[in-house]
Amino acid sequence: MPLPSPATVGMALAHVDTPALLIDLDAFERNLRRMAEFSRTAGIALRPHSKTHKSPIIAAKQVTLGAVGVCCQKVSEAEVMVDGGIADVLLANEVAGSAKLDRLARLARRARIAVCVDDPDGVAELEAAAVKADAKLHVLVEIDVGGRRCGVSPGAPAARLAERIARSPHLSFSGLQAYYGSAQHVREARERQARVAQAVAHVRETQAALGAIGMRAEIVTGAGTGTYENEAASGVYTELQAGSYIFMDADYAHNKGGNGEPVDTFEHALFVYATVMSAPAPERLIIDAGLKAFAVDSGMPVPWRLPGALYHRPSDEHGIIDATASRERPRRGDKVLLVPGHCDPTVNLHDWYVGVRGLGGAEPSVESLWPVAARGALF
Amino acid sequence: MPLPSPATVGMALAHVDTPALLIDLDAFERNLRRMAEFSRTAGIALRPHSKTHKSPIIAAKQVTLGAVGVCCQKVSEAEVMVDGGIADVLLANEVAGSAKLDRLARLARRARIAVCVDDPDGVAELEAAAVKADAKLHVLVEIDVGGRRCGVSPGAPAARLAERIARSPHLSFSGLQAYYGSAQHVREARERQARVAQAVAHVRETQAALGAIGMRAEIVTGAGTGTYENEAASGVYTELQAGSYIFMDADYAHNKGGNGEPVDTFEHALFVYATVMSAPAPERLIIDAGLKAFAVDSGMPVPWRLPGALYHRPSDEHGIIDATASRERPRRGDKVLLVPGHCDPTVNLHDWYVGVRGLGGAEPSVESLWPVAARGALF
Numbered sequence: 001m002p003l004p005s006p007a008t009v010g011m012a013l014a015h016v017d018t019p020a021l022l023i024d025l026d027a028f029e030r031n032l033r034r035m036a037e038f039s040r041t042a043g044i045a046l047r048p049h050s051k052t053h054k055s056p057i058i059a060a061k062q063v064t065l066g067a068v069g070v071c072c073q074k075v076s077e078a079e080v081m082v083d084g085g086i087a088d089v090l091l092a093n094e095v096a097g098s099a100k101l102d103r104l105a106r107l108a109r110r111a112r113i114a115v116c117v118d119d120p121d122g123v124a125e126l127e128a129a130a131v132k133a134d135a136k137l138h139v140l141v142e143i144d145v146g147g148r149r150c151g152v153s154p155g156a157p158a159a160r161l162a163e164r165i166a167r168s169p170h171l172s173f174s175g176l177q178a179y180y181g182s183a184q185h186v187r188e189a190r191e192r193q194a195r196v197a198q199a200v201a202h203v204r205e206t207q208a209a210l211g212a213i214g215m216r217a218e219i220v221t222g223a224g225t226g227t228y229e230n231e232a233a234s235g236v237y238t239e240l241q242a243g244s245y246i247f248m249d250a251d252y253a254h255n256k257g258g259n260g261e262p263v264d265t266f267e268h269a270l271f272v273y274a275t276v277m278s279a280p281a282p283e284r285l286i287i288d289a290g291l292k293a294f295a296v297d298s299g300m301p302v303p304w305r306l307p308g309a310l311y312h313r314p315s316d317e318h319g320i321i322d323a324t325a326s327r328e329r330p331r332r333g334d335k336v337l338l339v340p341g342h343c344d345p346t347v348n349l350h351d352w353y354v355g356v357r358g359l360g361g362a363e364p365s366v367e368s369l370w371p372v373a374a375r376g377a378l379f
Numbered sequence: 380m381p382l383p384s385p386a387t388v389g390m391a392l393a394h395v396d397t398p399a400l401l402i403d404l405d406a407f408e409r410n411l412r413r414m415a416e417f418s419r420t421a422g423i424a425l426r427p428h429s430k431t432h433k434s435p436i437i438a439a440k441q442v443t444l445g446a447v448g449v450c451c452q453k454v455s456e457a458e459v460m461v462d463g464g465i466a467d468v469l470l471a472n473e474v475a476g477s478a479k480l481d482r483l484a485r486l487a488r489r490a491r492i493a494v495c496v497d498d499p500d501g502v503a504e505l506e507a508a509a510v511k512a513d514a515k516l517h518v519l520v521e522i523d524v525g526g527r528r529c530g531v532s533p534g535a536p537a538a539r540l541a542e543r544i545a546r547s548p549h550l551s552f553s554g555l556q557a558y559y560g561s562a563q564h565v566r567e568a569r570e571r572q573a574r575v576a577q578a579v580a581h582v583r584e585t586q587a588a589l590g591a592i593g594m595r596a597e598i599v600t601g602a603g604t605g606t607y608e609n610e611a612a613s614g615v616y617t618e619l620q621a622g623s624y625i626f627m628d629a630d631y632a633h634n635k636g637g638n639g640e641p642v643d644t645f646e647h648a649l650f651v652y653a654t655v656m657s658a659p660a661p662e663r664l665i666i667d668a669g670l671k672a673f674a675v676d677s678g679m680p681v682p683w684r685l686p687g688a689l690y691h692r693p694s695d696e697h698g699i700i701d702a703t704a705s706r707e708r709p710r711r712g713d714k715v716l717l718v719p720g721h722c723d724p725t726v727n728l729h730d731w732y733v734g735v736r737g738l739g740g741a742e743p744s745v746e747s748l749w750p751v752a753a754r755g756a757l758f
Contacts (some may be wrong), residue, residue: 003455003755017478017758032386044503051695073696074667076382093696096656096667096712099396118657119711135612149697150657150665179695277475278529288453288475289726293757297693298672314676316430316723317452317558317757333475344695345670350726351755374480374753376382376730378672379396379698379715 005352005369013356013364018275018335019289021350024359025367026244027269034265035228035245036065040261042232047071047090047221049243052344054374055353056084058246069112071221071241075100076377084109084373090221091115092177092241094142094150095120100379101125105133114138116177118152123164123171127209130170140219141164142177143206145199149181159209166215178203179241184226185251185298189258196230203236205321225266226255247343271304271337272346273354274319279332285321286335288313294338295345304337306330311338348375384731384748392743397654397714398668400729404746406648407625408603414602414624415444415614421611426450426600428622431723433753434732435463437625441590448491450620454479455756461490463752469600470494471556471620473501473521473529479758480504484512493517495556497531502543502550503601508641518544519598521556522585528560533581534589538588545594554598557582558620563605564630564677568637575602575609582615604645605634626722630677650683650716651725652733653698658711664700666715669693673717674724683716685709690717728755 006017016022039046048062050070059070069088073077078089094116095101107113108130117123117139122148130137141161144151145221152158158176165173183195203220210216221239223231225248231237244252247270257263274289293303301319303309308325321336325328330336340346355368380751383724385396391453395401418425427441429449438449449468451457473495474480486492487509496502496518509516520540523530527748531537537555543550544707562574582599589595600618604627608614626649636642651669670693680698683690687704700715702708709715719725734747 006758015478017476019757063732094656094665097396099394100733118659121711144659148663149692149694149699153659228666277473280497280523280530280532284527285474288758291674291676291721292727292755295670297675313528315528320528325662332500342670348671349755350757376671378398378729379385379667 007354007366007369009366009369011366013359013366014335016273016354016366018273019293020273020350020354021347021352022271022273022337022357024175024269024271025355025357026359031246031266032061032065033250035237035242036067039240040066044232044237045239047091047239047241049241050077050081052243052246052347054080054372054377055370056081056086056373057370059084059086068239071243074377074379076379077115077374078107078373079103080377082107082247085113088112089114092179092221094118098125098129101129102132105129105135105137108135108137109133112138113132114140114174116140116142117165118142118150119162120161120164123161123168124212127168127171135170136169138174139171140175140177140248143202145178145180145202145222146195147180155205155209158206159213159215162210162215162217163213174204174214175217175221176203177222178220178237179222179224180227181224184224185255186226187254187256189256192227193230196227196234200234200236207236222270225252238372244343249343250302250339250341251299251307259263268304268339270347271339272301274336274338276330276332276334276336280282282329283322283324285323285330287319287321288317289338290316290318292316293349295342295349295377297345298342301338301340303338306336347372351375380437384733386733386745386748388745388748390745392738393714395652395733395745398672399652399733400726400731401650401652402717402732402734403648403650404734404736404737406646410625410627410645411440411444414621415446418619419445423611423616424618426618426620427625428471428620429456429460431622431625431726433459433726433751433756434749435460435465435752436464438747440465447618450622453756454483454758456753457486457492458482459753459756460484460517465490467491468493471558471600473497477504477508478681480508481511484508484514484516487514487516488512488560488593491517493519493553495519495521496540496544497529499540499543502540502547506547508549516550517553518550519554519600520544522581523552524557524559524581524601525574526559531738534584534588537585538592538594541589541594542592544633552581552594554596554600555582555585556601557599557616558601558603559606560603562674563632565605566633566635568635571606572609575606575613579613579615586615604631623722628677628722629681629718629720645682647718649722650718651680653717654714655709655711655713655715661708662703664702664709665702666698666700667696668717669695669697671695672728673719674721674728676724677721680717680719683718685715689718726751730754
């Protein structure tokens with residue numbers, strides 16, 4: 001059970017308590033439709049990553065618009081998604097430890113569950129858990145396509161792992177996890193394209209190694225909001241895992257397209273709403289949202305529609321807006337919107353989404369309250 | 380209601396699920412006793428900041444050892460503390476907005492509540508809320524002692540605000556909030572001392588201005604784990620707000636004492652317990668704890684008792700330990716301890732404290748499970 005919510009349905013935006021996590025429902029719905037339309041047109045499956053939103057309500061909206069299911073990063077997230085009615089979940093990560101593996105295998109009795117592996121012992125552990133639960137697990141081999149995080153080497157080592165999966169009676173080899181995380185925030189379009197080209201070469205090499213032993217990866221899954229167009233055009237990927245497109249981090253606004261201009265396919269749709277709690281000087285408007293309301297690992301949140309204003313010096317429960325260069329200067333008691341630098345870990349700090357309709361208009365109001373159901377779902 | 384806990388009481392440490400927030404109970408209790416003993420010997424009140432732990436159970440331990448009450452940063456934290464039996468709470472912050480002020484004033488019917496103010500309108504709003512709730516609020520004037528965050532200017536402006544409080548029938552002027560946050564992590568002892576000396580001068584100036592209008596601040600409250608000895612020795616402070624001493628951030632280990640050596644009065648007592656989920660190469664042991672398990676604003680977590688090992692490149696649910704320079708090299712499936720770079724926002728990411736007894740010994744086991752009761756209490 002999450003904490004009490006900062007709003008009630010029907011409330012005018014100005015009455016929402018702060019700090020609150022707001023969704024601009026209009027922009028959010030446009031983002032949902034744009035990516036659904038892209039995947040339909042490109043002829044590639046969309047399996048959005050639910051670590052962004054941690055909400056089965058949002059996941060269901062994605063599935064309604066055509067997504068084949070969702071990705072999760074943790075078993076406890078997958079449990080929340082299945083409990084919330086999502087029937088097809090890829091745990092796009094390795095899982096270690098029998099307690100977690102047993103939970104995952106039990107979940108596979110209620111939904112289609114796929115999981116990644118990058119180690120022979122990992123395959124044996126997955127098989128043992130599936131036997132114990134009398135369940136079938138779909139397993140993908142994660143290959144390191146250049147991100148230098150998890151993943152077995154592409155080519156023959158990956159194929160050997162796939163063969164081991166195929167020989168495990170309770171496991172089914174489904175394909176390759178080929179996600180290039182660190183390519184997502186590379187600024188230049190050409191450089192992102194080059195990274196994905198490298199990943200594609202690794203996928204081809206692995207398909208060839210699989211072919212040599214009479215196997216094939218039916219599913220090749222990867223991509224994020226920074227690179228999805230490249231994977232979609234590759235001819236080797238079958239599934240896109242993009243998640244951030246629904247909200248758009250402030251940091252993503254720094255990615256440039258082929259024309260050198262910032263990519264603006266998707267709109268900022270997630271905000272933290274905060275109150276100026278103290279205003280001792282124009283360069284110091286202190287708001288009630290700090291490190292416990294924003295994740296700052298990818299840069300500071302950006303004040304919304306306050307050109308020239310700058311958020312800096314966050315402490316646990318304070319942040320400072322320097323509005324000296326801004327034409328508009330909020331006063332003590334005023335409420336302001338900020339775009340998080342990194343949405344996923346910011347969402348994880350909050351218990352509720354306050355869905356606002358007509359944010360840009362004259363009378364924005366609260367249309368929905370959705371729990372961040374998998375907030376804190378770490379294990 | 381928090382999420383299910385990663386452990387049960389009596390469980391061997393090795394069976395605790397990960398990522399988990401662990402307290403080394405032996406070190407934690409030594410830290411509690413050391414600060415209690417310091418405040419007793421120095422003859423200064425201790426009012427630890429509960430934003431560090433967000434737990435009425437831990438607050439009660441501090442009060443049992445002599446603390447006069449606790450500090451909170453948010454009204455919702457104060458509610459959790461009062462619900463948990465803490466009778467004396469200083470909201471060491473400004474509060475803006477009538478919804479929050481009404482809740483705070485209602486709380487003052489159940490406990491002794493003090494709050495800070497730095498603006499004349501703020502005084503009027505506090506009085507209005509206290510009238511509405513028919514409650515008495517104790518109010519401190521926050522002065523800016525150099526931290527350039529909240530706070531009115533010391534001296535006459537502060538005294539004018541105090542006078543306004545004293546004239547408000549439902550408010551009682553209690554003293555000065557004179558906290559110098561940014562001094563806490565200054566590395567050199569001499570420089571920390573100089574900053575506090577500046578704060579002390581501002582307090583004296585303000586007491587003089589109060590004296591000129593026949594008033595006096597009975598309480599002067601401030602200090603953190605980095606500077607508490609300086610405030611205690613000042614002769615002007617009456618209360619210490621240190622909070623982090625119970626756990627000790629990795630970052631605090633960089634503060635030096637008067638002898639130039641790292642200050643080691645308090646011990647690291649808070650850890651995140653994580654599992655190596657993938658080990659593709661010696662320089663890449665990937666653990667299941669990333670940005671959603673650690674706050675990284677004050678630097679990366681530090682692997683514990685793995686000299687030479689380094690945590691880096693956190694993503695949402697991954698982090699990488701480079702153990703190439705470490706004699707001991709954890710393997711896939713092994714569990715490791717890490718000291719958070721910044722404890723307060725790290726605690727806020729977790730739902731449970733797993734209290735471990737005998738962490739340094741042969742058979743560490745779980746002695747307690749305490750909810751992080753005020754986790755996510757943002758408003």
